[in-house]
Amino acid sequence: MTHSVIFDLDGTLIDSAPDIHASANTVFTALGQPPFTRAEVQGFVGRGAPNLVARLCESRGLPHEGPEFDRVLARFLEVYEGAQALTVLYPGTRAALEALQAAGCKLGLCTNKPLAPTLAVLRHFGLENLFAAVIGGDSLPVKKPDPAPLLETLTRMGGGPAIFVGDSEVDAETAQNAGLPFLLFTEGYRKTPVEALPHDAAFAHHDALPGLVAAFSAPAVP
Ligand SMILES: O=C(O)COP(=O)(O)O
Numbered sequence: 001m002t003h004s005v006i007f008d009l010d011g012t013l014i015d016s017a018p019d020i021h022a023s024a025n026t027v028f029t030a031l032g033q034p035p036f037t038r039a040e041v042q043g044f045v046g047r048g049a050p051n052l053v054a055r056l057c058e059s060r061g062l063p064h065e066g067p068e069f070d071r072v073l074a075r076f077l078e079v080y081e082g083a084q085a086l087t088v089l090y091p092g093t094r095a096a097l098e099a100l101q102a103a104g105c106k107l108g109l110c111t112n113k114p115l116a117p118t119l120a121v122l123r124h125f126g127l128e129n130l131f132a133a134v135i136g137g138d139s140l141p142v143k144k145p146d147p148a149p150l151l152e153t154l155t156r157m158g159g160g161p162a163i164f165v166g167d168s169e170v171d172a173e174t175a176q177n178a179g180l181p182f183l184l185f186t187e188g189y190r191k192t193p194v195e196a197l198p199h200d201a202a203f204a205h206h207d208a209l210p211g212l213v214a215a216f217s218a219p220a221v222p
Pocket residue numbers: 008009010011044045046047048049052110111112113114137168
């Protein structure tokens with residue numbers, strides 16, 4: 001039985017932290033704040049843009065809710081939507097997605113990144129037609145690790161057996177919450193050692209992905 005394969009985006013298919021870092025610095029330096037390091041910003045990626053901006057505000061002693069925060073978030077989202085210049089696909093990503101599709105797998109995307117910058121970056125890399133369903137961090141009232149976005153992605157893909165592929169603590173928890181197998185990409189933005197994150201298989205290069213998915217999809221040997 002061929003599985004549907006649902007992907008996380010930031011830190012899994014694309015290395016977008018340089019653009020997220022640059023967008024944060026564009027917004028916060030305009031507010032008279034000193035720039036953030038890449039590590040500071042990357043450490044807050046994974047729970048969606050409102051959480052990222054709230055954590056950045058907090059670390060500069062600025063309000064992390066209310067009208068002033070809303071203005072900073074709105075400005076960040078504006079800058080973020082046009083921020084693709086520093087983003088790259090992880091090596092082997094395009095080939096792996098195409099190989100999975102050629103093997104009959106349906107592909108889906110379930111990210112906490114807001115939908116507008118998600119669609120913009122998919123278009124930037126010419127990947128927008130590969131995915132049967134795309135759910136962003138603002139597509140539903142809840143985000144990962146709530147299982148609803150992942151399950152909704154699968155429903156929009158027509159259901160059936162599925163595997164989730166992601167890079168983070170949030171993704172591992174989402175897969176568990178949704179009851180789906182989890183493949184962990186080890187070169188993304190996780191903060192926890194691989195051994196400490198629940199996963200069914202781990203990989204460091206996307207070349208390994210079609211083989212891992214095929215192993216899951218193979219009928220169990222009696
Ligand atoms: O925008 C984020 O916080 C992270 O996005 P991701 O779910 O694609 O890793």
